[in-house]
Amino acid sequence: MHEPAHARVPAQPLIPAQQKVLRHSVRGQVLDALRAALVDGDLAPGEIYSGPALGERFGVSATPVREAMQQLALEGAVECLPNRGFRVLTRTARELAELAEVRALLEVPVMLRLARTVPVSAFESLRPAAAATAGAAAAGDLPRYADADRSFHGQVLALAGNDQLVQVAEELHRRAQWPLPGAARIRRADLIADAAEHSALLEALIARDLPVVESLVREHFAGNPA
The missing domain is CATH 1.10.10.10 (Winged helix-like DNA-binding domain superfamily/Winged helix DNA-binding domain)
Incomplete structure (x- = not known):
């Protein structure tokens, strides 16, 4: 009988035995x-x-x-x-492409509205979130990068003041981060390039450059490695 696979799961204990945790x-x-x-x-x-x-x-x-x-x-x-x-569950390239399309349909109009209406200081405050993605990318830490990537996008969207939007966008984002079967591990260089797009997006939002904002968001979703 085929035994459930688990060899690749990290072997270290997640919770120390002496720790009292709810x-x-x-x-x-x-x-x-x-x-x-x-x-x-x-x-x-x-x-x-x-x-x-x-x-x-x-x-x-x-x-x-x-x-x-x-x-x-x-x-x-x-x-x-x-x-x-x-x-x-096994993902397909079509599913990932569909997720990218839905995310663009949801987030591009919001990003453009934010670029027109949100104070520059609010975007400036998100530089640490962008820096966190860059740090995770430089370390080649894919799970940490995935968390930082979602956090950055969530903090930008939160400026719209719509909690439901943030929750839906996060769920779509998380689904888009699951790898395809047999896919090669994402290269550190690709993570670094992806993280650089976050800083570029912030600069475009600060400059209220709507065409660049739209282009960056669409390209980011289409080629996002995490």
Whole structure:
């Protein structure tokens, strides 16, 4: 019988044994670790993973792993297989292209409105968020870059004052970050180039250069490695 794959999941304990952590906190940390493993390819598309096996690898019980996996199922990352575990869903190039199109339809008009209406000081305050993406890219840390990338986009969109917009955009962004099956690991140089687009976007927003803002956002979605 084929055993669920789990060899590529990081083996270090996620929660030190002596640490007293509330159940929801453990689940949240497991969820973060699983999301990072998805982005990094440690949870491979098409593979099946069992709750107990993952719990052993992370140093926690199977319960928070199952709860975190159920959240990932709601996000469309995995499917639940009764009495077997969870299968990581396989992405297609078409799905990623569709996500890029939807993100552009959602965010381009918002970015253009922000460029016309938001004070320059608000954009200036986002330079640390752009710098965080550059730092993660320079380190070649893909999971950290994915988090910083979502944070930057979320902080820009938050200037619109629409919480629902930010939540929907973040979900679409997260889905776009899951790799295609068999895809080569994203190169550090590509991450650095992608991060540079964040700084360029801020400069265009500050300058209220609408054509450049639109061009940068569309190109960023079309070629975004994370």
